[in-house]
Amino acid sequence: MNMTTALARLLIFPGLLFAIPGAWFILWVERKAVALMQGRIGPPFMQPFFDFIKLLGKDTPPREGIGGMLMKAWPLIAVSAAAGAVGLLPVLPSSGGFEGDLILLLALLEVPSMCIIAAGFSSRSIFGEIGSAREAVLSVSYNIVFLLAILSIAASQHTFSLETLAQLPASPLRWLGVLALLICLPAKLHLNPFSLPNAEQEIYSGPMTEYAGPELAMWELSHGLEWVAATGLVATLAAPHVTFGWLAILIFVAFSFGIVLMLSAVASATARLAIDTTVRFYWQVTLIFAVLAISSALFMRFRS
Amino acid sequence: MSYKIPMGPYHPALEEPYKLDLICTGETVTDAKLHIGFNFRGIEHLAETRNYIQVIALMERVCGICSNIHTLTLCQAMEGLTALTPPPRAQYIRVVMAELERLHSHVLWAGIAAKLMGFKTMFMTCFELREKVMDILQAISGNRVNYSMNRVGGVNRDIDDPQAVLKMIDALEAEMLRTVIPIFTTSSTARSRCAGIGVLTHAKAISCGVVGPVARASGVGQDIRKAAPYAAYGEMEFDVPVQPDGDVKARLLVRALEIMESCKILRQALSKLPPGELFVGDGKFDFTKMVTTTSTSRVEAPRGEVMYSVSWKEGSRNPARVHVRTPTFAVMPAIRWMVLGARLADTPLIQASIDPCYSCTDR
Numbered sequence: 001m002n003m004t005t006a007l008a009r010l011l012i013f014p015g016l017l018f019a020i021p022g023a024w025f026i027l028w029v030e031r032k033a034v035a036l037m038q039g040r041i042g043p044p045f046m047q048p049f050f051d052f053i054k055l056l057g058k059d060t061p062p063r064e065g066i067g068g069m070l071m072k073a074w075p076l077i078a079v080s081a082a083a084g085a086v087g088l089l090p091v092l093p094s095s096g097g098f099e100g101d102l103i104l105l106l107a108l109l110e111v112p113s114m115c116i117i118a119a120g121f122s123s124r125s126i127f128g129e130i131g132s133a134r135e136a137v138l139s140v141s142y143n144i145v146f147l148l149a150i151l152s153i154a155a156s157q158h159t160f161s162l163e164t165l166a167q168l169p170a171s172p173l174r175w176l177g178v179l180a181l182l183i184c185l186p187a188k189l190h191l192n193p194f195s196l197p198n199a200e201q202e203i204y205s206g207p208m209t210e211y212a213g214p215e216l217a218m219w220e221l222s223h224g225l226e227w228v229a230a231t232g233l234v235a236t237l238a239a240p241h242v243t244f245g246w247l248a249i250l251i252f253v254a255f256s257f258g259i260v261l262m263l264s265a266v267a268s269a270t271a272r273l274a275i276d277t278t279v280r281f282y283w284q285v286t287l288i289f290a291v292l293a294i295s296s297a298l299f300m301r302f303r304s
Numbered sequence: 305m306s307y308k309i310p311m312g313p314y315h316p317a318l319e320e321p322y323k324l325d326l327i328c329t330g331e332t333v334t335d336a337k338l339h340i341g342f343n344f345r346g347i348e349h350l351a352e353t354r355n356y357i358q359v360i361a362l363m364e365r366v367c368g369i370c371s372n373i374h375t376l377t378l379c380q381a382m383e384g385l386t387a388l389t390p391p392p393r394a395q396y397i398r399v400v401m402a403e404l405e406r407l408h409s410h411v412l413w414a415g416i417a418a419k420l421m422g423f424k425t426m427f428m429t430c431f432e433l434r435e436k437v438m439d440i441l442q443a444i445s446g447n448r449v450n451y452s453m454n455r456v457g458g459v460n461r462d463i464d465d466p467q468a469v470l471k472m473i474d475a476l477e478a479e480m481l482r483t484v485i486p487i488f489t490t491s492s493t494a495r496s497r498c499a500g501i502g503v504l505t506h507a508k509a510i511s512c513g514v515v516g517p518v519a520r521a522s523g524v525g526q527d528i529r530k531a532a533p534y535a536a537y538g539e540m541e542f543d544v545p546v547q548p549d550g551d552v553k554a555r556l557l558v559r560a561l562e563i564m565e566s567c568k569i570l571r572q573a574l575s576k577l578p579p580g581e582l583f584v585g586d587g588k589f590d591f592t593k594m595v596t597t598t599s600t601s602r603v604e605a606p607r608g609e610v611m612y613s614v615s616w617k618e619g620s621r622n623p624a625r626v627h628v629r630t631p632t633f634a635v636m637p638a639i640r641w642m643v644l645g646a647r648l649a650d651t652p653l654i655q656a657s658i659d660p661c662y663s664c665t666d667r
Contacts (some may be wrong), residue, residue, distance in 0.1 A: 038428040126309055130331075130648070192422055193493055201317040201420045201652045271493040272422025274649045275331060 014232070015087035022086075023224025024048040026231065026260050033264035048224065055217035067122055071210070074119040075218035081111030082225035089232040090163045091252050102160045106150060109229055112222050113139050113188070116197070119219075120207030131206020134275055135197035141282035142187040142194075145289055149180035152293035153237065155300055166236050173296050178238050180289050182259070185230055187282070189223075191263055193270040194278055231256040231263075306334060309648065313342045317420055317652035320662035324639070324655060331648045336640045343666035351626040356382060356456070356591055359626060364450045366628065367664040369412060372405045373605040374664075375454040377612040378626070380534060382456045384599030385616055386590065393580040394458035395536040399573045400469075401444070401453050402535070402603075403566045407476070408437040409606035410559045410566075413659045414484055417556065420652045421497045429483050433476070440472045458583025466574040473574070477567040485560050498553040502642040502654035505550055512638040515631045516608020517562065518658050521547045521554035528604035539576070540569050552650075552657045559659075591621060607631040607659050630664035 009015055014022075027048040035042025063071055085108035088101050113135065120132025154160050156173040187194035198206040208219055235255035242248050273281070306329045313321035321342035327335040347366055351359045363374045376398055383390065390398070415430030438448045444463055445451035453459050463469060488494055504514070509522035519526055525546040529537045545561035547554035600613040608631030617624035635658045642654050 034424075038425045039432060040428065126307060130309075195422060196649070199422060199649065201422065202649050204316065268425045270423070271418070271426070271491070271497055272649075273493060273496060274647055276647070277496055 010084060010087040014089050014091045016083050019083060019086040019225055019228050020221065022228045023221060024052070026227045026256070027220075027224045029257065029260050030227070030264050030267075033261055034268045037265065037268040048220075052217050052220060055212075055220065056214050058213035060213035060215060067124065070122045071119060072215060074115040074122065075211075075215050075222060078112035078115040078222035079218050079225065081108045081115075082222045082229055084108045085229035086225055086232065088162065089229065089236060090166050091232070091236075091249055098161065100160045102150065102154060102162050102165065105162065105229070105233065106147065109188075109226070109233070110139075110143070112226050115222075116207045116219075119211070123207070123210035125210045127203040127205075127209045128207045130203050131197045131199075131209070134199075134203075135207060137275060137279060138187055138194065138196060141279045141286075142184045144286045145180055145282055146184040146188070148286070148289045148293040149177040149184070152180075152289065152296050153177035155293065156296050158300065162236060166239075167241050169241075170238075173292070174237065176289075176292060178234060180285070181234050181237070182262075183285060184282075185234070185259075185263055186266060187278070188230055189227060189263065192267040193273045195267075195272050196275055196278060199272055227260070228256070231259045234259055305329070311651065311655075313339075317656065319416065320660075322660070322662050322665075324643075324651070326643065326648065326651060328648055333643045333646050333648060333651060336643045336651075338636060338640060340636065340662065341666055343662050345667060347667040348626055348628060352622055352624065355621040356623060359623060360454065360456070361452070363626070363628075364452060366667055367630075367661055368449055369409050369661060370405060370605050370607070370610075370664065371450045372401050372453060373603055373610055374612075374628075375452070376402060376535070377601050377603040377610050378614065379454045379456050380601035380603070381599045381612045381614040384601060385594050385596060385614060386456070387595040388457040388584055390458045391581040391584060392536070392578040393462075394582050396573050396577050397459045397461075397463055397582070398454065398535040399537060399540065400463065400570060401441075401451060401459075403570045403573070404437060404441050404444075406566050406606045407563060407570075408434055408441065409659070410563050411437060411480075411484070413559060413606075413656075414488065414556075417653065417656055418494075420656050421494060423494065426484075426487055426494075429487075433479055433484060436472070436476055436479070440469060440476070443472070444469065455583055457585050458581070460582070462582055463574070463577065466577050470571065470574050473567060473570050477564070480563055480567075485563070488556050488560055495553065497650070497653060498551070498556055500551050500553075501646055501650045502552045502657055503550045504638055504642050506548070508638070508641050509550065512635075512641065514608075514635045514638050514658075516605070516635065517555060517558045518608065518635050518638065520545065521558045522550040523548040528602050528609050532602060534601070534603060536573065537569075540572050542569050552653060555657045591616075605631055607661060607664075608635060628664075628667060630661065630667075632658070632661045632665045636660065636665065 011017060028045055032042040085105050088105045117132045117136050120128035153174050156171055157165060157168050159165060190198050211219060235252050239251050239255045242251060306327055309326045309328055311326055312318050312323040323339040325337040326333050351362055354362055360375050360378060363378045364371045366374045411430050411434045415427045418426035418430060441451060442448050445453050445461055453461060504522045506523045509519055509524050523546060525544055527544040530544055542565045545558050547558050594616045598613060598615045600611060602609055602611050610631060611629040613627040615624040639655050639658060643651050646654055
């Protein structure tokens, strides 16, 4: 991948120009799906876009010193990282990519979560701090499963390149990995039953409590981009490989759409779990997948 | 390191303003302080400046959820002052209204509890059901919040077609049995949020003097409808559900069972509705001829025992004093004991599990 294609992927497709409307669309689908399942009408199609524009137009109270600067910086870092993650997705067949871009994608996907933790503590609000602590505990819990799932997929298919993974036929181990990824997605996207860091009834909006205006708009955007990147990653791994460009995009979008609907259904059918139950859940699941991942890695190594 | 988290007076977990200062270590609550009085409106003083008939309309507005219970208790107290006995049909209609209100209140509470567990779908389901209860109340009284059904010596409106109301209640009960009750008793996420948290032991329940469903969930089997029957409750057959555990799940279960008992009472009251007058006398209230100077009345509201005490003032059209004691006021101090040692994430649900009504408490 040369500089021009890299920039094109980051800024145009599947990067910012495509991903931002995609993020708004996914946010709308999620809100609308949950609303319909709950017997409500739900927001109009353009609502996430309107929310974004409205927040951009608001003034925020000035914050002084390093804390204020940091609070401005965290959402921007989160948006850039999430956009970068989306840019790496191999939506178009044979669109480039490099050996190891899967690792970069995982690292970039983790940045928004770390920014949220840092933002909560920077805001110096008690609700923000509790939310950040919860996010940190949650992230330690689900990331073990998340990373092991990816590791087991990569080890079983001998590659850390997304493009190659997308082209290879799926092995049974990959389906297990995809399942593990799906289990982690609600926690990564702060959905029920793992919506602890922003448990409205307990700690308002957690790390976001002190945020308003354009900075909050950036957080919303980074959340939407996280949705696109995370569902896109699963769609890449799960969708069948086709060589025809438009069909590949259609299949990709359809799979992402299906994952959003599934996550919304889970979110609307469950209550929020408390932190210790959540941690126990992830560590119990972890154990199974840790054994699977390590055994598969060893097995593949002996065979080759 | 311990820190203080203020919950309220304005908080997404609270329906109405009150404040709970939680002292926490990590995610564990080590102490709690309760502050009330954010919604004080001076209604008891206002009642001293209104005549006996106006006081009924005033007291209906103490609470938006149990408005009928307040006028029922007040009218019973005033009937005690004048030695009036409402006719049997009025007594039955009072039972019907009180039980419908209990249904409405419990379903509303179930919705709020679901919301606090982060279970918004359940919240919507409960509020749809509540809508149906309100439709029945509207069909009977023409109103959805302040029904103005009670008057001194009887009721204002008749139930013209009890069979139609019975049909609505059958539909409602089927819906409850299909959705709310199974989800609250069997859903695993709901159970994991409710079982074993916010425990109020039997001994603590007695020493705090809690009332209503909270007391019954801690194994204290007291219910004014059974212990001191008023209106037509003496002629109804029903059980008082009691649970020994004292946790949030027990409170949930007690209310779920009470919903079923209320349906049972409603069916009896509507099918046995006796013919006759709706009220005694010509509708005038003779405040010059009182048989006693102070009269009290106790009623089992959805949240527990409500007591009204009305004092007569010689030569005045206004009562000397209208004193109200609401169940939430009796139950609130127990919150402190329930949240001790609880997880911070559970405190909104624990405080809501007593079904607090600050509008009643602060007046």
